[in-house]
Structures are given as C-alpha cells and as structure tokens.
Amino acid sequence: MSFSELDLDLTIEHAISELGFDTPTEIQQQAIPVALDGSDLLATAPTGTGKTIAFCAPAIQHILDRDEQSTTAPKVLILAPSRELARQIFNTVELLTKHTRIQSQLIIGGTPYGMQQQQLSEPCDILVATPGRLVELDEKQWLDLTDTSYFVIDEADRMLDMGFVGAIKHIANELPKERQTLMFSATLEGEKMGRFAGELLNEDTEQIRLGESSRTVPSQIKQTAYRIDDEEHKEAVLKHLLSQERVQQAVLFVSNREHVDIWVQRIRKMNIMCDGLHGDMKQGDRSEHMKQMKRGRLQVLVATDVASRGIDLPEINTVINLRLPRKADSYIHRAGRASREGAPGECISLVDINDLPMMEKIQRFMQANIKFSKIQGLEPKTKVRSSSTKKKKKATKK
16 A cells, blocks of 8 residues: 555645655554544554554644634644654654645743743644643633644553643643544553543544554564673673664663763763753753754663653664663553664663562563573672562472
C-alpha cells in the first residue's frame, strides 16, 4: 500500500514524501482510514511505529475538508503528556502543513504566559499542547475551544501515570459535544484506562490493537543486565559499554534530577560529550540539549523518566538503566527508546543489590528472563542470590 491509496490531499502526500516515507506503517494503514471516516478511535501500537503521522495526517485533512478561514479557535486540539513529545508532534504538523495555509501553535510549560496569551490571540487551526499548561490558560480565560471538532490524546497511558486525567476532563468539557476524539496509547490495559477511555469516547468507537504485548520489549531490542558491586564498579562498566563501536547514541536513565547532574559530570570526565534532561530544567535548556543530540554533537543524554517517551532521536540505539525504574511497565517504555521504526537496539541494565528485587519484578511482569552477562576484567566481586533462589532453598529445607 502507498500513501496515495489513503485518500489524503496531495499537499499532505507531497509533504510525507519529502519526509522520506513512501509506504504507510501498519498503524497508519489502519488508523488513517478510520480517522478520515470521522469515527472515534482507540488505538494502541508500540513506540516508534509512526503514530504521530497516523493522527496528524487525518487532522490536516479534516481542516482542509472544512475549508474555512483560520480563527483564534483551533479546529484541531492535540494533547501530549510531555513538552518534548508536544514539540515533536508540533514539528511534524509544521512539516506536514508546509504546502498549505494551515496555521498551528504550540503551548507548553516553561514559556512565559504573556507570550502564550499573544499566541492564543492569533489565528490557529491546529493547537498542540500539554494539558497542565492549557488548563492554566483556560482558567485565565485566554483559551477558546468552541470550534474544536477533532481532538487527539496521545500517550493516554502516560497521561494516567502523570496524573493528567482531571486536566484532560476539564479540557474535554470545554470542547463541543459534537466532535471526533482519537486516543493513542502504548497500552490499553487496566481498569483506570478503561474508565478514562469510556468517559471521552463514544459507544461506537473503533479499536485498533497492534504490535507485541504491552508487557514485552520489541523483539529487535536486545536486553542485557550486568551485576554491579558499587558506584565505582558501575562507572567502570559504563565507561566500557560507552566505548563500544555499536553504541551510536545512548540515553542513560537515572531516578532523579540530582543523579542527572552527578552522572553528566562523571561521563564528561570520560571525554564523552554528554548532557542531561529532567523535568525541572528550563524549557530552553531542554530544547537545546535535544537539538545538540539530534545534530550528533552529543553521544549521551542522561535523563529521568521525563525522557522515556516522546523523544524522536533516530540515532539512539542504546538505552542504559543506571537505576531501574520504580514501575515494571516503565522499564518497557525506557527500552523502547532504543529503537525507531523497527531498527535494532539494545537495553542494558546495571543492577546493584538494591535493584535486584525490581529486576525480578520486571521479569515477572514481562514473563521473560533478562540475561545477566559479564565483562572480562570487570566481573562483580559480590555474590548475591535472587529471592527466587532463596525461596527454593527454604522450600527444600522444609
């Protein structure tokens, strides 16, 4: 199938072709016709499968079909859970609308309110935003959503994790009742997700479920773990891993902003170009670090889980967990950063004695083992037994 078979306007086809895409991905093949038909949609697909174009292309077509002048009330509203993901979506919208008169705006935290008040007073067809900041602007009575007829919620499961349900419901109540709603997510599991979707989508919503189970890491991503004695051992193992030719660019995950700063300094001492990313960082700094990574001027980005989704950096092929996440499904989201469009990647976890219980929880969650490896000359000196081994020994004694 080609994009020409999806009944998109030639201006959209041309823009997609300029991006280097000739054949739609599976999620695009299935989601675009449903969206063009005007149906509500609930879709799940793995990270890096082309979901952004799957909802942006029909959004643009929706505006072209309405064939109306731009006003200060956007016709399309797209919500994303993080600034980085919102900016990525906005950039895609800009590229896809370059041959049209469609105007778009980006509203995210970290930008002065006065500047955003000015943005909202200008003509806008597509508004891309994070929910928290959008609610703040609505409470200031600067936001007009009375003409929004196409509503997208991206990374819906992440919205739940980050506590944005109330903000999204607030925004949804400001939209016309007669609208089309599309919800995209990495997983649709859980009672909370079911209620969330049920409150925002109509009864005859179309559902698309693609890819592997949300409890598994994509098969093209190799998973490896190394047992670690202490911080000094961890630093030595990391230095060895980052020196390997197979590592193009890497994202290193830590648990908090203080650890971001600590590890950025340690990695720079290895003569490796590195910077950090966390939620408390100024938006301008975050954007600059992402830009430097995209230009290849950085090899490593140290990040908290704010970067586990929505970062479009195609040269990243390695994810390293310097500290495992607190939730098993977050491990899967982190690992997904190691592959874009099905390319090979690697997720490596450096596991000390404090992380062992979490590693076992992750393996139970995925119902799969993660192989522990050793590096010659950097083998762990501390011997540990897993809790499952201890339980077996206790059972034998009984």
